[in-house]
Amino acid sequence: MERICKNCETKLENTFKFCPNCGQEHKxxxxxxxxxxxxxxxxxxxxxxxxxxxxxxxxxxPGFLTKEFIxxxxxxxxxxxxxxxxxxxxFFLFLGPVDQSAGLEKSEEAEFLDSxxxxxxxxxxxxxxxxxxxxxxxxxxxxxxxxxxxxxxxIHFHAFAxxxxxxxxxxxxxxxxxxxxxxQWSFMITIFLxxxxxxxxxxxxxxxxxxxxILKLFLLNIFYVISAMIIFSLAGALIFYL
Numbered sequence: 001m002e003r004i005c006k007n008c009e010t011k012l013e014n015t016f017k018f019c020p021n022c023g024q025e026h027k028x029x030x031x032x033x034x035x036x037x038x039x040x041x042x043x044x045x046x047x048x049x050x051x052x053x054x055x056x057x058x059x060x061x062p063g064f065l066t067k068e069f070i071x072x073x074x075x076x077x078x079x080x081x082x083x084x085x086x087x088x089x090x091f092f093l094f095l096g097p098v099d100q101s102a103g104l105e106k107s108e109e110a111e112f113l114d115s116x117x118x119x120x121x122x123x124x125x126x127x128x129x130x131x132x133x134x135x136x137x138x139x140x141x142x143x144x145x146x147x148x149x150x151x152x153x154x155i156h157f158h159a160f161a162x163x164x165x166x167x168x169x170x171x172x173x174x175x176x177x178x179x180x181x182x183x184q185w186s187f188m189i190t191i192f193l194x195x196x197x198x199x200x201x202x203x204x205x206x207x208x209x210x211x212x213x214i215l216k217l218f219l220l221n222i223f224y225v226i227s228a229m230i231i232f233s234l235a236g237a238l239i240f241y242l
Contacts, residue, residue: 054078058160062197063204066153070205080155084162088125091162094169124231128224129154135223139216140206153205160197164190195221 004011010021054077057064065077078086129151136150168190176182195217202213 050078054083058156059163062201065156066201066205069152070149080152084155084159087159087162091166094166124235125158127231128228129158131227132158132224135220139220153201157198157201161194164193
């Protein structure tokens with residue numbers, strides 16, 4: 001009897017358990033409810049293990065995921081861009097409307113800030129991803145090291161940044177909404193942790209001397225902050241005047 005993949009109709013050899021074209025498992029019999037549940041649980045726990053396997057090194061081992069990607073060990077982790085999008089969505093959900101989190105009265109200024117932070121702020125960060133990678137490409141340029149390496153590094157770093165920023169927003173808006181002192185300290189601690197994380201990640205991925213890495217980190221901060229200020233200022237002006 002001829003064996004055909006039910007998903008893509010590719011002809012299968014008798015020894016094939018999976019379709020070589022689409023990867024679907026070949027089953028001659030009807031799938032019963034028990035098997036359906038087992039398949040679901042298998043997919044769920046596989047995804048769950050990917051989350052644990054990806055988030056833990058993202059938070060506590062700077063540069064590890066980028067090194068793993070460069071080494072070709074990718075299937076065991078969540079794809080970098082998917083992880084970044086997932087984490088950024090959580091961040092912007094907690095960021096929320098400015099008039100609610102900051103206690104502003106509904107005004108033209110509040111409406112402008114709402115529009116900027118809820119609509120344009122997320123989009124502008126997607127512009128900063130390749131820009132940050134470009135600065136890395138310039139500062140850590142090396143024969144055989146392609147732009148993609150720096151872009152993956154940029155994705156992982158910004159994903160970690162969004163995790164810290166989410167924690168900071170929760171602290172400021174939900175736990176200590178009326179404490180200016182704690183809000184300022186939360187911001188400063190967040191910046192400090194980002195810098196430490198970035199320094200360790202740069203050392204691990206690019207394997208340069210400590211002083212050289214610190215100098216390039218200093219230049220990277222200058223390039224990035226100036227670029228972010230220009231981009232956000234231009235975007236804010238366009239939103240306000242158009």
